Amino acid sequence: MSYTQLMYHIVIGTRSHRPVIDQNYERELYSYILSFTKNKNGHLYRVGGMPNHVHLLVGLPSTLTVADFVRMLKISTNNFMKEHQPEFPMFEGWRSEYFAATCSLREKDKIIEYIKNQKTHHAKVCFKDELKQLLEEYGISYNEDYL
Structure with missing residues (x-):
């Protein structure tokens, strides 16, 4: 048996950064994300965001890559x-x-407090600017043309 703790801070943005997630209905989307994550045997510690992006703090099973999780999450x-x-x-759609x-x-x-606020x-x-700060904080190189 393997013992793992794979926790990720994930941010997905809407196509063209358009503010299309209405604050009045974001809870429905977040509830759906919670169910989706549970169905993938993951744990959603926190979800939150703005009209043009969503933050998640998730724990994923070792059998599920973060790339596959995000791809399936975006489709779903x-x-x-x-x-x-x-x-x-x-x-x-999503970026x-x-x-x-x-x-x-x-x-x-x-991170939970960061997402909550x-x-x-x-x-x-x-x-x-938030995305640039996160990338720099985690030491991830980026091309500003794609932000």
């Missing part, structure tokens, strides 16, 4: 939001790029 939530078109009328970084248990509470955080910082 894309279908969910299209099926609930009255609640998400402007949703056109192909995403952010994912491994996290330790020591960072868990800090997205609306306050974004009163001061735009999504592009």
Whole structure:
């Protein structure tokens, strides 16, 4: 038997960074993400975001790569939001790029608070600058043309 603790901070953005996730219906989307994660034998510690992106702190089983999880999550939530078109009328899809970084248990509470306080955080910082900060904090090189 293998013993693993694979925790990831994941950020997915809407196509063209458009603000299409209505605050009045984000809970429905987040509940769907919770169910999706459970169905993949993962653990959703926290989900939150803004009208143009979603943050997740998830624990994944060792049999599921983060790339596969994000790909399946985007497909599944894309279908969910299209099926609930009255609640998400402007949703056109997710960006192909995403952010994912491994996290330790020591960072868990800090990241949960960070995700919980997205609306306050974004009163001061735009999504592009937030993403650049995350990439730099985790030492991930990036091409600014794709942000």
